[in-house]
Amino acid sequence: MADPDLNLLIALDALLAEGSVVKAARRLGLSESAMSRTLARLREVTGDPLLVRAGRGLVPTPRAIQLRERVPNLAEEVRAVLRPAEAIDIARLERSFTLRASESFIEVYAARLVGRVAAEAPGVLLRFAPRGNRDAQALRDGLIDLDIGVHSETTPELKVQSLLRDRLVAVVREGHPLTRLETVTPEQYAACSHVLTSRRGLVRDRMDEALAALGLARKVVAVVPSFPAALAIVRASDLTALVSERQVAAGVAGVRILPLPIALDEVVVTQMWHPRQDADPAHRWLRGVVLGACREAAVSPL
Known part of the structure; x- marks a missing residue:
């Protein structure tokens, strides 16, 4: 059986x-002849005359009277589903969002981001998940709402927005022999x-490639998963x-x-989400808050 034409429901309601x-x-803004043809189709699909002539007017059949109690609500549901989403009251929003981000991003930006969210939408809960797994399947499955980080590989299926630019800098402890050198x-x-x-x-990165081009190699004695961990060791x-500048x-x-x-080269930190x-x-608002927090940090002391 073919799916019903939902336009018929709107016409029946009228x-x-x-x-x-x-x-x-x-x-409905239709011609009388078009409306007559629609009534004929409604009679065919329902198997009932629905409206029959009585004198100079039309009166509903018992089936039509029965439907008259249900159709208005159904028609309004169809209209609500098919119309664009209405603006929401962010201050009253109650929802949780999961953001996948690196430990360093969380350390630098989470406080500012949480503060902005708490001020604008106190009913919103932010969950931060580690970026140990970059698999985009979590976005497709709805397990995370935003994936924030350096995305060297993307897919046309997903949406991506640049948040900020960053670069790597060398760090050593206070008093390290290198600190006594001018250059x-x-x-x-x-x-x-x-x-x-x-x-x-991994035990090699872009710096090793750059050094190799000069005929040099460095000795890596430890590999850690995050910049905060590297800073703790360096100290x-x-x-x-x-580490990130x-x-x-x-x-x-x-x-x-x-x-x-x-x-x-500089790196670009982006936020990525699924097109659905x-x-x-609410998700559009969240993306704007993340972007705003990152740009605020870019021009303010951290």
């Missing part, structure tokens, strides 16, 4: 409410022992690390930033 083909046609050469930098940050446990050792922009106790001896949430007013 016919039962007006009790007249002419008035129903006027209500650090690639050779001096490579001669140090290093702690590398990699969520996947208590003679190791050096590459925004991670240390406000200064970190016991740690010094050194000019990077080899220029590395693109038009959702």
Whole structure:
């Protein structure tokens, strides 16, 4: 059996409410002949005359009287489903969102983001999930609402928005031998022992490629999954690390930033979501809050 034409439900609602083909046609902005053809189709699909002539007017059949109690609510449900989403009252919104983000992003931006959300929508709960797994399937399955980070690979299926630009800087402990140098050469930098940050446990990154192009190699003695972990090790050792500039922009106790001896390209931090949430007013608001918090941090002291 073919799916019913929902336009017939809207037409039936008008016919039962007006009790007249002419008035129903006027209500829906149709011609009288078009409304008559629609009534004929309704009679065919329901198996009932619905409206029959009595004198100079039309009267409803018993089936029509029975339907008259149900059709208005059904027609309004159809209209509500098919019309664009209405604006929502963010201050009254009660909902939870899951954001997948790195530990460093959470450390730098979460407080500002949570503060903005609490001020605008006190009924909203934010859940932060680790970015150990970059699989986009979690977005497709609705397990996370936003994936925030450096997305080297994307798919046309997903929506992506740039949040900020960042770059890596070299850090060492206060008093490290490199801090006594006015400039650090690639050779001096490579001669140090290093702690590398990699969520996947890799022992090489872009810096190793840049050093290799100069015929140099560095010694990596530790691999950690996050910038905060790398900073903790650097602070208590003679190791050096590459961390996000925004991670240390406000200064970190016991740690010094050194000019990077080899220029590395900036990285772009983005937020990614599934298209099914693109038009959702609450999700659109959340994306705006995340973007605003990141841009505010970009121009304010951290």
